[in-house]
Amino acid sequence: MSLASRETEEMAVRDVINQTLDEEMERDERVFIQGIDVHGRGGTSNILKGLDEKYGRERVRNTPISEVSIVGSALGAAATGMRPVVEIMYCGFLGVAGDQLLNQVAKMRYMFGGKLDLPLVIRTKNVMGANAAAQHSQALHHWLAAIPGLKVVCTSTPEDTKGLLKAAIRSNDPIMLFEHGSVYNETGQVPVEDYTFEIGEAAVEREGEDVTVVATQAQLWNALEAAEQLGEEGISVEVVNPRTISPLDTETIAASARKTGRCVVVDDTPLSYGTQSQIAADVSEEAFFDLDFPVQRLGIPDVPTPFSPSLENEILVDTDDIVDAILTLA
Amino acid sequence: MSEQADQRVQPTDEERVEMLETMLRIREFESRMRDNFADAEIPGFLHLYIGQEAMATGVCQVLEDRDYLTSTHRGHGHCVARGLDTARMAAEIYGKETGYCNGKGGSMHIADVEAGMLGANGIVAGGVPIATGAALSSKMRGTDQVAVAFFGDGALSEGAFHESFNQAAIWDLPLIGIVENNQYGEMSGIDEQHPPSTHDDLTIYGEPYGAHREQVDGMDVEAVYDAAARAVERARHGEGPSLVECVGYRFEGHHEGDSEFYRDDGEYEHWKSKDPVETYPERLIDEGVLTADEWAAMQADVETELDEAIEFARESPMPDPQQAYEGLYVDGGDHR
Ligand SMILES: Cc1ncc(C[n+]2csc(CCOP(=O)(O)OP(=O)(O)O)c2C)c(N)n1
Ligand SMILES: [Mg+2]
Numbered sequence: 001m002s003l004a005s006r007e008t009e010e011m012a013v014r015d016v017i018n019q020t021l022d023e024e025m026e027r028d029e030r031v032f033i034q035g036i037d038v039h040g041r042g043g044t045s046n047i048l049k050g051l052d053e054k055y056g057r058e059r060v061r062n063t064p065i066s067e068v069s070i071v072g073s074a075l076g077a078a079a080t081g082m083r084p085v086v087e088i089m090y091c092g093f094l095g096v097a098g099d100q101l102l103n104q105v106a107k108m109r110y111m112f113g114g115k116l117d118l119p120l121v122i123r124t125k126n127v128m129g130a131n132a133a134a135q136h137s138q139a140l141h142h143w144l145a146a147i148p149g150l151k152v153v154c155t156s157t158p159e160d161t162k163g164l165l166k167a168a169i170r171s172n173d174p175i176m177l178f179e180h181g182s183v184y185n186e187t188g189q190v191p192v193e194d195y196t197f198e199i200g201e202a203a204v205e206r207e208g209e210d211v212t213v214v215a216t217q218a219q220l221w222n223a224l225e226a227a228e229q230l231g232e233e234g235i236s237v238e239v240v241n242p243r244t245i246s247p248l249d250t251e252t253i254a255a256s257a258r259k260t261g262r263c264v265v266v267d268d269t270p271l272s273y274g275t276q277s278q279i280a281a282d283v284s285e286e287a288f289f290d291l292d293f294p295v296q297r298l299g300i301p302d303v304p305t306p307f308s309p310s311l312e313n314e315i316l317v318d319t320d321d322i323v324d325a326i327l328t329l330a
Numbered sequence: 331m332s333e334q335a336d337q338r339v340q341p342t343d344e345e346r347v348e349m350l351e352t353m354l355r356i357r358e359f360e361s362r363m364r365d366n367f368a369d370a371e372i373p374g375f376l377h378l379y380i381g382q383e384a385m386a387t388g389v390c391q392v393l394e395d396r397d398y399l400t401s402t403h404r405g406h407g408h409c410v411a412r413g414l415d416t417a418r419m420a421a422e423i424y425g426k427e428t429g430y431c432n433g434k435g436g437s438m439h440i441a442d443v444e445a446g447m448l449g450a451n452g453i454v455a456g457g458v459p460i461a462t463g464a465a466l467s468s469k470m471r472g473t474d475q476v477a478v479a480f481f482g483d484g485a486l487s488e489g490a491f492h493e494s495f496n497q498a499a500i501w502d503l504p505l506i507g508i509v510e511n512n513q514y515g516e517m518s519g520i521d522e523q524h525p526p527s528t529h530d531d532l533t534i535y536g537e538p539y540g541a542h543r544e545q546v547d548g549m550d551v552e553a554v555y556d557a558a559a560r561a562v563e564r565a566r567h568g569e570g571p572s573l574v575e576c577v578g579y580r581f582e583g584h585h586e587g588d589s590e591f592y593r594d595d596g597e598y599e600h601w602k603s604k605d606p607v608e609t610y611p612e613r614l615i616d617e618g619v620l621t622a623d624e625w626a627a628m629q630a631d632v633e634t635e636l637d638e639a640i641e642f643a644r645e646s647p648m649p650d651p652q653q654a655y656e657g658l659y660v661d662g663g664d665h666r
Contacts, residue, residue, distance in 0.1 A: 040592060041517045064487035064523040065454050065515055096453065096488070131373035131425070133436045135452035306654050308425030308433030309373050314651035 008189040014047045016161045024169045034061040035087030044089040067096035078120035088124040091140040106149030117172035127181040134304035139268035141178045142275040145246035152176045152245040156220045158188040163197030180217035202249035208238035211262040219266040226322040254286035262329040266298040339559035353383035356407045357607045358636045379407030381581035384606040386411035388554025398446045398464040398477040400457030405450030420643035428646040455488035462494040465503035476504040476565040484515025499539035504565035509575040517592045536573030548576030549604040
């Protein structure tokens, strides 16, 4: 359905998250939030402001600084009739909750013979370009996507944030939902009505003929900017937003690559073993005979994120890098 | 107080003056960071130690150069108290090549391994197991080195703390945990993060591990010194881990830019009256340990030192972007 036929409103990603959580908590009283300073501060990025007053401490629960238990107790609650939405402040802190994610959340349903639903959402954020140093600056969706049993979603735009967050909360499988610190203040048109986006479905954000760019989160915005610039030079770029990293919508992505014959994948994870590699492999397998060039990958070189702006800028992918990569193919 | 101190360990007058200077140096360093951050000179974010100076100072005063420490996201005070060079610290916080980590770490990751300072840490409680490992290594190597882990009241909720103290207790490791109770973990008070049975004495968390426990006034540098001296002495003599709680307050927000909505009325003023950088010089002057002139001269010297440190940071070059690829492995090579 095209946006044109629906009533929409202009919103920033951060406000969409707040409104969507509000609507889902209103709709279903089993939905509750827990995490560090979600009450009062409104979560790490102050996004949850106001939900505390509306839903009280019972449903907007401040936890101790205990990631194992923040994740694990939410899993137990999800297994027994509640629908928790957890906040992990920075994705690097997922490491503290490692076992709960790897061995409990991801494996519980399968090991038990598929006999229980786990309606659990873990919201966290990728951060790059904030001069926050290695432990606070990284993107880790690829790391979780490598674990069978976790569905991994990356939100990028105001529109997909609403559709994906709603779908995640209504899902009976555990969902890792990665936000990105650099897109919280991006704005765009959001349908006013209630809607969900299918977990596992990609979207073509901009149609084009010459090159496909598959991009997530901050890099999606850069890719759209690159497409705009190149459009002026007569190069027509198609931009695909995977929306879900696992399961990946290979069909939509490969169809675009087949059409344009050229594909660039760009994402804020490290190049080795990153999201780019998985997508590139899938596209190569599916569309090899229709490709004019090998799939190109853009991402973070294999180093932790350095603090100093001069060093961090060196490793970041920006719009110019995407333009350059497209030009080498076009 | 959980265990009665048998005998108070008194610093010498010389040490008292040294501790005053250290606290002043921390305060002046942090004040400059606060102001220059507000002026957008400093990238990233900052957690300042203002108000907690007596904690790091009292503890580090009793350590020997060969001892180890680990620190937190609020680590500048620990670094200064350990004797790190304020110019190289400032340079690191400014992201400059001349900084302790050549600009790779920033405010939350200052480290000087040669000085036994095993790093500030962006992960709450992340340093506690590392200090435990340093204590293990000194024991296995047969030295009398001790390891101090500084961490906040909030860190007591992490498994990393409990697992480390359990292990240190079983193995009698020379580990000293310093709980810096500044009343808050981020924007939430202790009452939201710990059960009521612990509020009056957070060292209770060390009880099941048999740690030697002391709770002290963290705004009183000599009280901290006294408890730390006993804990260090025990550790050096193979008597196992200690947990010392320093009860105090931070005068700045959790991080710079924090709205500080959570403070109660009058709370700040109450603690401000105990400000160690205000009260301690008065006390030393009253007791004739220091003259007013000497105090004025000390202030002037420290201010000059720190003005120079900031100048050094400002004027130092940014790291060459290519350094982003260096230092990951022993061979130092480029792994693109
Ligand atoms: C594992 C982990 N969880 C959460 C955070 C975010 N965080 C940074 S500081 C902080 C509060 C720490 O409180 P406390 O230990 O009392 O130290 P203080 O800031 O009061 O000095 C939190 C929750 C973090 N850095 N690491
Ligand atoms: Mg604290």
